[in-house]
Amino acid sequence: MLPNWLTEEYIQKALRSFYKDEQLRVLKLWAKPATEKGENFIGVMTRIYVEFEPRDGSVEKKSYILKQAVPSDAPQARIFAEYDVYNRELEMYDVVLPKMSQILEEAGFTDKLMAKAIIVDHSRTIMILEDLAPLRYTNADRVKQLDLTHTKLVLDMLAKFHAAAIILNQREPDLLSHNYASHFFSREKEGYEEVFIGLFRAFIRYVKTKPNLSSRYAAKLEDIVTNLMDYAGRSVDVEEKDLQTLVHGDCWTTNVMYQYDDEGNPTTVLPIDFQFSTWTSPAVDLHYFFSTSLKTDVKELETELVQYHYYALKRTLEALNFKGVFPSLFEYQLQFERRRFLSVVIANTFQPIMVYEGCEDPEFVNLYQDTPEGVKFQDSMYENEEIQRRIDTILPILDAKGFLDAH
Structure with a gap:
């Protein structure tokens, strides 16, 4: 209609x-x-x-x-209005992405960075975009998740995205200084606090059903939940010495689309959905992407994947004649590691939703509210055996690194 x-x-x-x-x-x-x-x-x-x-x-x-x-009477409408996600994406398609695309084109990069906008109507808060399906762009399977080839294409794309934003900020420093400060974990906003705390409590509830996990981690996780948004917010904070850029902010399997050759091999990738683009460390995109979208054997290559993105970003910036200070690989790995708390939250709360195959009602409020319908949906998310294996793997690592302790 x-x-x-x-x-x-x-x-x-x-x-x-x-x-x-x-x-x-x-x-x-x-x-x-x-x-x-x-x-x-x-x-x-x-x-x-x-x-x-x-x-x-x-x-x-x-x-x-x-x-x-979403309709104004939808439960999530209040949250998205608080974070101004719609106006942010309108500006991304209307102003920022075309300028970033032009920067890349000037240096000879030809891959599309965005779907073309037929019209961006700020008065109605709508956009009409080109349909990518006739151009043979399609999503990879969100449940099967991404192999190494798909993953590296996304890292190459993110390198171009991050590099173009760095150059754009140098050319027009006022453009990205206003509408790109808020993110999922913004301390001055409240909407997503309710969502993430509800999701995290569902995760704790699952941990408590496993005696071997509960005895080691339940108490620590209970302590974390009282400071969840502050700890996660620190992961998005940047210091003067950190590499800073505009990140996609919601980079996972469903928000990237691939083209494939006749043998079914992915050849190019295009990002979509820019409601949560934020000025922060590019490592934020890497943690979010790694924690939501990679096959287990690819996720195990995380350190090498950070290195891959680092060199792709460095090469792209050199091609764009970047003149600023760029960190060493060692410094970049440290900047990534300092943000690992994001994986405490994203891997254990978002990923179960993103690979969900169950039959419970996926209404937005059921993701986090402790209603009977909500609890039923949340508990069913953790019935996924692959999710359970990942939790068994990630909790000892996070604990050993100190990310489950008060900090």
Whole structure:
């Protein structure tokens, strides 16, 4: 169902501007949902189909993606409004990403950094983007997760993203200084505190069902939950000596799309969904990505993957004629390690949602509220045997590194 304002006249005006064709005529307009229930909690995505006649008299049919805010009566609407995620993404598509793309193009990088925006309408808080499906972009399997080839493509993409943002900030230092400070763990905001504490309590509840885990870690995890947002917030904080850039902020399997060759090998990757782009350390993107999206055997290569990203970022910055101070690999690994508390939170609370295959109701409030429906959903997340194996592996490591102690 199309919103009332999305008329043939509206889309015709947008397409005339985008294609620079004042004679373009829209002949037909229709739509269907672009995501299933539980696949996207932050926005409403609709695939719209347009049949139109450009100036040459031919008839074309193309599809586009309409992105809207969730309805104002949705439980999560208050949270997303507090973090201003919609206006942030509008500015990303309208201003920031085109400038970053131009910076990369100037240096000869040709891979797409973004889906083209047909229109960014700030008055309605909507965007209409090119549909990436006809360009043969598709998501990898979020449950099977990413092998090494898929992973390295994302790290190469993030290196370009991070490098372009560093150069953009040098050219226009005021552009990224206003709307990119808040993140999931912002201390001055409250919405995600309720979400993450609810998720973390569900994780503790699972740990307590396993005597070998409960005896060693339950008390420490109970102590952590009282300081959860502060500890996680410190992981996003940056100091003057830290490498700083704009991060994607929500980089995981479903927020990157791949093109494949005829043999099924991934060849290029494109990021989507920039509601949580934040000015911080690039290591924040790496922790989030590693903790949510990698196959177990790839995750075990974490130190080497940080090294891979480091050199990709360094090469890209050199190609962009970066003149600033760049850390040594040793310093960069330390900056990554200091943010490992993110994996305490993300790996143990977000990843079970991201690979969920169960049949409980995936309503947003069920992720974290202690209602009967919520508890049933949360407990079912930890029935995944692969998640259980990962928890068995990660808790001793985090404990040995001191990240389960008060700090």
